Amino acid sequence: MNSKIDPVAEPAVVTGSREQLLHLLAEASEIEHTLMCSYLYAAFSLRRGEREGLFTTEASTVDRWRKTIMNVAVEEMGHLLMVANLTVAVGGRPHFARPNFPVAPGYFPSGVVVRLTGFSRETLEHFIFLERPQGSPGEDNRTFSQESYGREQAVRGLMPSAQDYTTIGHLYEAIRANLISLASHLGEGGLFLGGAERQVGPDVVDFQGVTKIASLEAACTAIDLIIEQGEGSPEEQEDSHYRSFLSIQSEFEELARGNPSFAPAWPVADNPVLRLPPSPEDKVFVDHPEAAVLLDFTCSVYGLLLRLLVQSFGRAGSEPVLEQKTLISAAIELMHTLAGASDQLARLPASLSTPGVNAGMSFTMLRGVEPLLDGRVEEQLIRERMRDLADAARTIPQLPSALSASLDRLAEAFSLQASS
Template identity: 45%
Template sequence: MTISSIPTSREQLWALLAEAAEIEHHLMCCYLYAAFSLKQEADAGLSSEDLPYVLRWRQEILGVAIEEMGHLAMVCNILSAIGAPAHLAHQNFPIAPGYHPAGVVVKLTPFNPSTLQHFIFLERPEDHDVADGAGFEPPQTYHRLTNMNRLMTVGTDYVTVGQLYAIIALGMTSLTEKLGEKVLFSGNPEHQLDEATGRLPGLKVVRCLATAQQALDAIVRQGEGAAASEERSHYQRFIAIQQEYESLVASRDDFQPAYAAAENPVMRIPPTPEGKVWVNCEPASSLIDLGNALYNHCLRCLSLAYSGVGRSTQALLVRTSIDLMKFLSPVASRLAQLPANLEYPGVTAGVSFATIRSSAALLGDVTSLGILAERLDEIAGRCERLGQNAAGQDDVLTATRDGVAHLATRLKAHVAGAAEHGAIAEGAEQLAPPVAGARSHAALASEGSPHTPVVSIAGGPPQPIPMSDGYERIPGPDIDLIYSGKRCIHARYCVTGLPGVFMANVVGPWINPAAASTEDLVTVAHMCPSGAIQYKRHDGGQNEQAPPVNILRVNENGPLALRAETWIDQVPAGMRLTLCRCGASANKPYCDGSHNTIKFRASGEPDSRPSDPLAARGGPLFIEPELNGPLNVTGNLEVCTGTGRTVDRVRTARLCRCGGSANKPFCDNSHRANGFRS
């Protein structure tokens, strides 16, 4: 690189970072497209013996794509740190010559030997001589203007993506010397995403030149690899897949691990059809429309997360964005199995990741969340109509409809909270209230009021009265006990503390509130860690109140015990809960004792992490179980060992529930590799 290729102004640095963001975004889409084209079950050209290889390749490529999303988020953090908005837009595929240097060819292609070689070429270290895949030759040779000492931004030539980041790093250093570090890095850090809110490992807030350089180093190291021997770099991971692929091809002439998905599918009649396939066959035409709608709305949510909203709103927007990408995956995989265009026999469709002109971030106020929810309702409605027109019930459309409708409900609940407590603009940390119609556990406990007289049989325990959600109310003279068998983890505080009330090993009714004082009953109920035992007083005394400090205790070889006013998926879940962390419970997210059956082993004494005291220690706690992933927690929470030592103090956290994290109780994304399902 030459001195003239180094940015000399903030404007030029913005432009290079925006190009880096688009490179990461383009690569992510290309990797996803190839992964979605891989078969997921035995088929013509893929035996059941070879299927595990292909499923592993799919997971590996998806993992690389997720890391590219992390790189994109890191670049957006740097942009935000130097005063620019996050850059999440990109050109539609295929990328026209001149948009990137001549040697960087970007187009959507299915998994095949040429595509795999192209991925290796794109991720190659600068000192490696690697050939590009066949069919990815640049359509023309050209050179970009590299003199950056101009007012308007210009592009620069670079051989590898790593070289682009080297130019950016030199530009940041030069501008820091020219402007001063505080002047260059003047953006508000609260506009950025971190590992907790962004749910991407290693994602850190950029505040200065050192943290910006660390982010760039992490991107290059994870992509190209600091050395050819770094096995988990993208370069080495693609080479490993290529070696396995070539070995299987050598032993089976008819080996076909992927569908013949279209090269550069498009939704509309292209004005320049060369190198593109117009997807006009049904149902593929409708599904590519749905897939692109999910993808664009994901970008909208993510853009708003960077716009200076409060932290709880930011975390909600990121969760919504990630969930939309999860809903996109089965839609895109289904597209790869459907005919694209009758003029191209044997060619199947694929999602085109087409972006729309109105993809810019919405304004950071409460109306934007309402607009996002409105769009989700539209997408859910379209899934409903497509499902009605399909021959039989389409499981992908049904799952997408239900999932998107849930996201809309979640956003509306947050809007209702903002309307009650104030705007969602920067610094507003109010959390959402219950969804309209949701009942608190106090209301649940009062079902059947006015107080029903005690009904006992031959002086024994009274008959329990069925309630909602599997609860039973056992009436007593001054206090009714509320019991849930599904929540019970058999901690045995009840049968050992008050054996005259909680009579083990009896047939029929086994709880008799009349056999102990109200104070003793309240004490034992509060000792129940799972919330299986609750109560409703009708003697004028105080019912259970939210604790002043929200505590999560990590039990040795067992569940996570939570004490807080908790809402799960915007539905009240009580003040005391035990949450599964072994991955085996049949009553997720609650523990059902399966950790004993599978002999789960996990320390109850994880290492403490540096943390500052929370400004507030109580208040409502919101848990959103991620599909096939961790528990996403928002609210004030102190994580403690089983013996009470503080592990961390958090406002947002991702808690492992697959049992596989090496960083328990926190998620390290092991669920992606171990096949956890929830």
């Protein structure tokens, strides 16, 4: 970045009560969650190999892009877990809910547009814009532009106030400012009262930076890592999300110059939806029989995956680490299931009414992902749902038989835990 360019001013930081902090942490969770889904959607849309229309050099490059974008999405998952730990540390419950796609204007700041779009020049430009360093000028691709607005309140009172930001890094700086302010007012012991034992640590999941938080120093270290990994890193690290997307963009343009018909991705739908929308203008209703059944299955896998993550926090049993490992291991296995099914969706037509447009994973949310009742109730409900998924997988021709067997094994794991 040219240091002579004047930095772009960010909105003033809003500080307040613990409720304000929890409000900001919930927004950060939703940002990480929605970006993770957006990146996964783009990665799932990429073609694989020469058998899908790529030349040899193109195929190897596109395969590397897929791995890079998937790694970025995994880091977003790590950020989501880090924010969850921080939320628990200050007395809250992890926030894994979010709005469905496309996110309506007014929910996030006007410069943060989040939709599901396949891999393309436009999508790449959008990702670069979202991940740009704090203070950097930038302009989103016009495909993603929307009217500017603010989220002001007439009175800043007891209710938490919206924190506008032009870069995601500034949202985290607002969280840092609130942590410092509350630690000064309440003392660190009064602020970090949630307890480290109810969080998820490196003994359970091997994600960089996912550690238990019980102090202001640990909280600020987590924020530093999130920013450095991509959400507006002032250092512009070579492996940051911002730099990774810039590198892909450069290679994309080079390949396109050599082959003007270069098409690295399937023509997947913008904003596919599981349910018929009342306003269909910016969405594609997936109603092709094959794709609709597979989308229903994939969204159900995603819903259970979120439930497993939710259940991993706040555990107070006699063996919380063992229970967390069971839940997180199952969640990771479901991630692989989701990826495989989503790849297949990108190769199926979305609808009989939209020829030439393929389907895609809509990441449709459950109405609620609050923690299930613990103990045998939790185990019974998870086991039931695993078996529902296994039975459904056996009826879907696009899914390998090993997949239903894997889901059967996961259901049995929760049966064994219930009987122990």
